[in-house]
Amino acid sequence: MAGNGIENTDGDFSFSAAAARDALPRITTEKGAKSVDVCHDDTASRVNFQTIDELHSLQKKRSAPTTPRKEGGGLVMGTSGPTTPSSRDTMLQSVSASLASLTRETGPKLIKGDPTSAAKVAHVPHTPTSVPAADVSDSGLKFTHILHNLSPAELYEQAIKYEKGSFITSNGALATLSGAKTGRSPKDKRVVKDETTAAELWWGKGSPNIEMDEQTFLVNRERAVDYLNSLDKVFVNDQFLNWDPENRIKVRIVSARAYHSLFMHNMCIRPTPQELENFGTPDFTIYNAGKFPCNRYTHYMTSSTSVDINLGRREMVILGTQYAGEMKKGLFGVMHYLMPKRKILSLHSGCNMGKEGDVALFFGLSGTGKTTLSTDHNRYLIGDDEHCWSNAGVSNIEGGCYAKCIDLSREKEPDIWNAIKFGTVLENVVFDEHTREVDYNDKSVTENTRAAYPIEYIPNSKIPCVGPHPKNVILLACDAFGVLPPISKLNLAQTMYHFISGYTALVAGTEEGVKEPRATFSACFGAAFIMLHPTKYAAMLAEKMQAQGATGWLVNTGWSGGSYGSGSRIKLAYTRKIIDAIHSGSLLNATYQKTEIFGLEIPNEVEGVPSEILEPMNAWEDKEAYKDTLLKLAGLFRNNFETFTSHKIGDDGKLTEEILAAGPNF
Ligand SMILES: Nc1ncnc2c1ncn2[C@@H]1O[C@H](COP(=O)(O)OP(=O)(O)O)[C@@H](O)[C@H]1O
Ligand SMILES: C=C(OP(=O)(O)O)C(=O)O
Ligand SMILES: [Ca+2]
Ligand SMILES: [Mn+2]
Structure with a gap:
């Protein structure tokens, strides 16, 4: 017998599911039925939607005035829209002008919004239709979608949907890969040499400015613009540099990746909706076509990477590298040109301020501790990397920080650790494929793993990021020779000598085994x-x-206590104590002794730091090796400074002489 029941040993059906079902009270689904109150009639409740699409449309509220309008599927350049142009029209016109091909003299057809969400748009004739027939190309017929100043959440979605290697980590950050290049490419940087820049800029030996002519720049610009216009969509960021309102610079970054857009969102100053509405024309534009290489048949190109700055045109082109730091540091170069023209000093330094308003600058090359030491729980962070010093005081150029994450620990660097959360870009880190927990010790992709976060992610950041004149100027050197004292007080001439020298020594890549520390001298740090x-x-x-x-x-x-390999790195906790003593002013009252050769004044005591490490020789077991190493380093300093001996520093002839004498004596 077929049935739904469970058969009993005696062959009877003692329990039938069908019977049980029949025993339940009937569910009434008729409208207006009042008898049963266990079940609600879904159609009876008051709903504001009739279809799934309508339901979905309720989910998203219109926010800032810059939010793309959904009706009509985005806004198209060149359509006969409202009679008074909206800020959106103005923005699209401005972006179209930015992306204009210089040989075809027209900007591309642009639509605001993501290609997948915008409705299909019928053919719309582009603004000036009188393009010579010979210039007509397929590129002029297509639309490019503009993703303008998207929010971090929107950029996360774009990255995760469309960019391989983008993941959310367990702390909420967006992990990304920068591709083949995981650091800057200084040898591929070019600066256009025209009549003006030939006279104004530093060219030749030691200079970072490798020349390129205007024509070659235009070739690369066209390559980048054509690449960007060939895409379905490009990201556009309109943002600011410099927290000093009188010297603020408007920058536009056009890029192909959500990663780049989020990186710059974090690193530049974020405009308010009102400021964005009135943004107008940018003062400087970056075309980041980093996924696309440069053409090595092009004059001046020595690799497939090219980072080109044209100060006259106020433009920068990136080809062949997706390392995001290239954009931030490229703009920094521009500030190093624009600010001194206004008698403002641009500084590669971190900056923070004590409760009493005492400001300190932290100069140093990459990896020396600017970010780590300016991020100090007891002080206000003004910025970690790029500043201006004007007659009014200091101002941060950026709106975010770019911290190294290799070996990052919560204990040693809690503020940076906690800043790695939703919105933060995590570059080239390795994480567990399941838990998405980041392993900060893993160097599989690169040693240069990074986190880029908005400065307000540091709880004691000072917003706006400006402060009074600095009281202390701290020069950081990561001396892998192990002969420079952990702390020395400098007179003005010594400060200038070390500032111009810009010394640091880092260790070679650890994979190839322990090698000699390599000294680097980089003027002005x-x-x-x-x-x-x-x-x-x-x-x-x-x-x-x-x-x-x-x-x-x-x-x-x-x-x-020895060079890299035999000595050890000075504990971060000790360096922090040293920095504390500088800030508090207690080090000014310490007793000092002068070192041999470098003539540095070293304190006999610093609270919280073992006194035996303050004089470097004490920490070395092999005193002969110490002296040899010290002399070796002194020789490197002297050789490096030779190029500067024929230059005068300002109008002060006496200071110049003192600076020359402030180097090592042997
Ligand atoms: N004594 C120390 N002082 C400063 N940083 C240290 C010290 N010991 C180890 N470190 C590590 O060195 C790195 C310094 O890098 P960072 O602060 O990003 O430098 P910068 O901002 O100048 O490029 C950090 O990873 C930090 O944890
Ligand atoms: C991004 C950089 O900055 P730093 O290493 O000084 O933090 C860089 O030099 O590429
Ligand atoms: Ca840094
Ligand atoms: Mn830096």
């Missing part, structure tokens, strides 16, 4: 970014430090 001769910046720094009575310090954040 940022030769890769300066545009003018180093002595121009040095003269401004000397003048400002003198006028404000600021004190210079040299802090070795590198090795102690």
Whole structure:
């Protein structure tokens, strides 16, 4: 017998599911039925939608005035829209002008919004229709969608949907891959040499400015613009640089990746909806076509990567590298040109301020501790990397921080650790494929893993990021030779000598085994970014430090008790104590002794730091090896400074002489 029941041992059906079902009260689905209250009639409740599409349309509220309108499927350039152009029209016209091909003299047809969400648009004749027939190409017929100043959430979705290697990590950050290049490419940087820049900029030996002519720039620009216009969609960021309102620069970044757009969203100053509405024409534009290589048949191109700056046209073109830091540091170079023209000093430094308003600058090359030491739980963070020093005080150029994450730990760097959350871009880190927990010790992709986050992710950041004149100027050197003292007080001439030298020594890649530390000298602690001769910046720094009575310090954040391999890196906790003593002013009252050769004043005591490490020789077991290493480093300093001996620093002949004498004596 067929049935739904469970058969009993005696062959009877004692329990029938069908019977049980029949035993339940009937469910009434008739409208208006009042008898049964266990079940609601779905259609009876008050709903604001009739279809799934309508339901979905309720989910998203219109927000800022810049939110793309959904009706009509986005806005199209060149349509006969409302009679008074909206800010959207203005924006699209402006972006179209930015993306215009210089040989075809027309901007592309643009639509605001994502191609998948915007409705299909019928053929719309583009603005000036009188394009010569010979110039007509398929590229002129297609539309490019503009994703203008998207929010982090929207950029996350774009990255995760369309960019391989984009994932949400367990802390909420967006993990991305920068591709083949995981660091900057200084050898591929070119600056257009025209009549003006030939006279103004620093060219030749030691200069980061490798020349390129205007024509070649235009070839690369066209390559980048054509690549971008060939895409279905491009990202456009309109943002600001410099928190000093009088010297704010408007920048536009056109890029192909959500990763780049979110990176710049975090790193530049974010406009308010009102400011974005009135943005107008940018002062400087970046075309980031980093996925696409340059053409090596092009004059001046020595690889498939090219980062080109044209100060006259106020444009930068990136081809053949997706490393996002290239954009931030490219703009920094531009500021190193624009700001000194206004008698403002641009600085490759971190900056923070104490509760009493005492400001400190932290100069240093990559990896020396600008970001780590300016991010200090007891002080207000003004910025970690790029600043201006004007007659009014200091201002951060950026709106975010770009911290190294290799070996990052919650204990040692809690503020940076906590800043890695939703909105933060995590570059080239490795994470567990299931839990998505990041392993900050993993160097599989690169040693240069990074986190880019808005500065307000640091709880004690100072918004707006400006402050009074600096009281302390701290020069950081990560000395892998292990011979520079952990802390020394500098007079003005010594400060200038070390500023112009810009020394650090890092260790070679660990994979290839322990190698000799390699000394790097980078003028003004940022030769890769300066545009003018180093002595121009040095003269401004000397003048400002003198006028404000600021004190210079040299802090070795590198090795102690031996070079890399035998000694060990100075504990971050000790360096923090040293920095605390500088900030509090207690180090000014310490007793000092002078070191041999470099003539540095070193304190006999610093609270919280073992005194035996303050004089580097004490920490070395092999005193002969120490002396040899010290002499070796002194020789490298002397050789490096030779190119500067024929230059005058400012109008002060006496200071110039003192600076020359402030180097090592042997
Ligand atoms: N004594 C120390 N002082 C400063 N940083 C240290 C020290 N010891 C180790 N570090 C590490 O060195 C790195 C310094 O890098 P970072 O602050 O990003 O430099 P910068 O901003 O100048 O490029 C960080 O990863 C930090 O944890
Ligand atoms: C992004 C950079 O900055 P830093 O290493 O100084 O933090 C860089 O030099 O590429
Ligand atoms: Ca940094
Ligand atoms: Mn830096």
